[in-house]
Amino acid sequence: MFKGKLLHGGDYNPEQWLDCPEILEEDIRLMEEAGVNCVTLGVFSWAVLEPEEGVYDFNWLEERIDRLGEAGIQVILATPSGAMPHWLTQKYPEAMQVQENGKRNLPGKRHNFCYTSPVMREKIHALDERLSEQFGKKENVILWHISNELGGNFSDGACHCKLCQEAFRGWLKKKYKTLDNLNRAWWGRFWSHVYTDWNQVHSPAPHGEWSMTGLTVDWRRFVSEQMSDFCRSEIQAVKKYSDLPVTTNFMAFFKNLDYNRLKQEIDIISWDSYPFWHKSKDEVPEAVWASANHSLMRALKKGPFLLMESVPSAVNWREYNPLKRPGMHMLSSLQAVGHGSDSVQYFQWRKGRGAYEKFHGAVLDHLNGKNTRTFRDVAEVGERLYALTECLKGTVNVPKAAVIFDWENWWAVEDTTGPRLDLDYVECVLAHYRAFWEAGIEADLIGMDEPLDGYRLVSAPLNYMYKSGYANKVKRFVENGGLYVTTYFSGAVDDTDLCFTENHPLEDVLGIVPEEIDAPSEEFANSFSYQGREYPAVRMCAVVHPKEGTEVLSVYEKDFYAGAPVVTRNSYGEGQAFFIAAQSDMDFLRVFYRDMFQKAGLQNALGIELPYGVTITERVPQKGYKGQAAEEGVVFVMNFRHEPAELSGLGEWKDAENGEIVSSVLRMEKLSCRILTK
Ligand code: GLA
Numbered sequence: 001m002f003k004g005k006l007l008h009g010g011d012y013n014p015e016q017w018l019d020c021p022e023i024l025e026e027d028i029r030l031m032e033e034a035g036v037n038c039v040t041l042g043v044f045s046w047a048v049l050e051p052e053e054g055v056y057d058f059n060w061l062e063e064r065i066d067r068l069g070e071a072g073i074q075v076i077l078a079t080p081s082g083a084m085p086h087w088l089t090q091k092y093p094e095a096m097q098v099q100e101n102g103k104r105n106l107p108g109k110r111h112n113f114c115y116t117s118p119v120m121r122e123k124i125h126a127l128d129e130r131l132s133e134q135f136g137k138k139e140n141v142i143l144w145h146i147s148n149e150l151g152g153n154f155s156d157g158a159c160h161c162k163l164c165q166e167a168f169r170g171w172l173k174k175k176y177k178t179l180d181n182l183n184r185a186w187w188g189r190f191w192s193h194v195y196t197d198w199n200q201v202h203s204p205a206p207h208g209e210w211s212m213t214g215l216t217v218d219w220r221r222f223v224s225e226q227m228s229d230f231c232r233s234e235i236q237a238v239k240k241y242s243d244l245p246v247t248t249n250f251m252a253f254f255k256n257l258d259y260n261r262l263k264q265e266i267d268i269i270s271w272d273s274y275p276f277w278h279k280s281k282d283e284v285p286e287a288v289w290a291s292a293n294h295s296l297m298r299a300l301k302k303g304p305f306l307l308m309e310s311v312p313s314a315v316n317w318r319e320y321n322p323l324k325r326p327g328m329h330m331l332s333s334l335q336a337v338g339h340g341s342d343s344v345q346y347f348q349w350r351k352g353r354g355a356y357e358k359f360h361g362a363v364l365d366h367l368n369g370k371n372t373r374t375f376r377d378v379a380e381v382g383e384r385l386y387a388l389t390e391c392l393k394g395t396v397n398v399p400k401a402a403v404i405f406d407w408e409n410w411w412a413v414e415d416t417t418g419p420r421l422d423l424d425y426v427e428c429v430l431a432h433y434r435a436f437w438e439a440g441i442e443a444d445l446i447g448m449d450e451p452l453d454g455y456r457l458v459s460a461p462l463n464y465m466y467k468s469g470y471a472n473k474v475k476r477f478v479e480n481g482g483l484y485v486t487t488y489f490s491g492a493v494d495d496t497d498l499c500f501t502e503n504h505p506l507e508d509v510l511g512i513v514p515e516e517i518d519a520p521s522e523e524f525a526n527s528f529s530y531q532g533r534e535y536p537a538v539r540m541c542a543v544v545h546p547k548e549g550t551e552v553l554s555v556y557e558k559d560f561y562a563g564a565p566v567v568t569r570n571s572y573g574e575g576q577a578f579f580i581a582a583q584s585d586m587d588f589l590r591v592f593y594r595d596m597f598q599k600a601g602l603q604n605a606l607g608i609e610l611p612y613g614v615t616i617t618e619r620v621p622q623k624g625y626k627g628q629a630a631e632e633g634v635v636f637v638m639n640f641r642h643e644p645a646e647l648s649g650l651g652e653w654k655d656a657e658n659g660e661i662v663s664s665v666l667r668m669e670k671l672s673c674r675i676l677t678k
């Protein structure tokens with residue numbers, strides 16, 4: 001746990017209020033009342049920190065950090081590269097991004113800088129070094145926050161300027177050495193797209209080359225590399241005079257940046273969570289989405305992460321923005337903690353008076369000071385986190401199951417033109433993950449390069465690309481007793497989107513020989529029965545043949561491939577591999593995974609069936625935690641329904657907060673979280 005505390009607070013932008021000293025004073029007073037113990041300063045402060053090129057004004061920041069320190073409030077200090085000041089873009093327009101269509105952006109908005117631009121790097125480096133010098137050893141500054149939501153602009157996250165093209169070519173040269181290798185990897189003779197000079201290579205563009213997935217996937221890899229490299233250059237600057245750890249705030253299922261790459265640069269994972277609560281009365285899909293993202297963040301470094309931003313009421317950027325209903329703020333905050341977050345931070349502390357985010361929810365509204373429902377909700381979270389600190393110290397979730405979620409696979413499977421053009425990788429992963437969520441069995445979301453040791457069950461839906469080494473790793477995993485599940489359209493191509501020939505790389509493990517894939521229209525939808533119930537086979541229906549010894553658990557019922565397997569099981573070494581040939585529905589996945597959990601010997605922390613809308617997670621004392629860790633596991637029981645829930649058959653537990661003994665039955669209010677321990 002960071003500094004022995006669960007952090008509570010959020011983005012604080014006092015630079016917008018420097019001419020209102022009474023507001024600045026009130027901020028500190030109300031932060032104390034709201035149980036705020038940590039704020040993030042400086043995220044977009046460049047124009048105030050460096051009002052003219054090379055002229056720095058840090059006094060206001062120093063004053064704020066000191067005042068916060070006096071009140072016992074810690075500071076996460078951001079570098080301000082998220083938005084560029086006008087003097088910079090005026091003098092150095094080349095620091096702004098160029099879009100895919102070749103057009104250079106105009107000044108303004110944010111996240112508008114070229115990741116390659118030497119002048120951008122030089123200017124931010126100079127400022128970062130000074131921040132490091134002045135604040136890097138301050139007692140209440142605890143963490144560097146590099147930039148903001150890297151890659152988060154409104155297009156593909158990339159810059160397509162001449163310098164970026166050059167850097168891309170350099171990256172390719174390093175990777176492929178020769179043009180022959182590159183042409184082979186990208187299948188260059190197709191449509192005569194053979195490169196004979198490195199300078200012919202150009203980033204993918206709607207009015208240019210978009211027809212080679214080898215290129216598009218490599219471009220995306222390069223973009224992730226470039227953003228990570230930019231981040232590293234800022235990290236070098238802030239570390240010049242400071243040993244503080246570093247984070248940068250990630251986004252939910254953010255396609256443009258491979259977080260498995262960027263994580264290598266930073267010490268602590270943090271992310272910004274904005275689920276669309278109250279989109280419908282059934283909150284489960286959003287709760288699953290949020291849980292999946294928390295699980296992904298936790299799994300990146302296999303440890304606690306920070307919730308860096310969330311909104312205490314409503315955002316302002318969706319078409320319509322529902323307020324959080326009573327109970328939801330507490331529940332969604334504890335959901336993060338229940339999945340391994342050691343913080344609940346908000347965007348933002350106080351609503352600004354003008355511009356784009358003036359109606360974005362914040363702890364303090366324009367009117368009424370602390371006399372608001374939102375403020376009271378926040379203060380309640382602060383109080384509860386404070387009280388929970390001891391029992392959560394040194395704990396984190398350690399799931400025994402994992403779902404493969406890999407950026408490179410995501411790019412490839414959605415860029416490629418295959419049986420369907422509307423494949424949605426995240427949606428597919430979420431459907432599988434949801435079966436775990438509903439059963440209260442936790443799963444990490446991990447990339448293909450991660451080790452599989454320690455998991456009993458690994459599920460790899462829509463695992464189209466097998467990166468080099470992956471098939472062998474799965475083979476060993478199953479051989480050693482693991483249970484592996486995968487689906488249609490898996491193991492089709494290698495790292496550069498070249499199709500495997502002759503045999504499927506996991507043919508022996510899965511015990512099947514794939515032949516064709518049907519993407520039927522709705523009228524041609526198929527079906528299958530599994531354990532006596534019929535389920536739909538829709539959208540993607542692979543036709544495969546079982547190998548000798550493979551058990552066929554279910555077959556298609558219609559069409560020319562009636563009788564071909566839909567669900568198979570193969571024993572391999574000590575373990576088993578299951579293959580699902582067709583896309584089905586949640587009812588099927590629920591029943592299917594119930595079997596898998598049983599076969600893998602996985603149970604939720606309470607060992608009971610959960611009512612719909614309720615999930616549970618468990619934080620256990622972390623191995624190797626430096627410091628006094630809690631002794632017991634702590635179970636979070638969360639009810640995402642708008643009505644009370646009752647759980648029965650759970651043996652004897654203790655409510656970790658009020659000490660009440662819970663024996664056999666647990667009653668839950670609507671939209672609520674109970675925290676149990678032994
Ligand atoms: C992101 C940004 C914040 C703010 C919020 C609004 O997460 O990092 O600066 O714009 O969105 O929801």
Ligand code: ZN
Binds near residue numbers: 115164
């Ligand atoms: Zn560029």
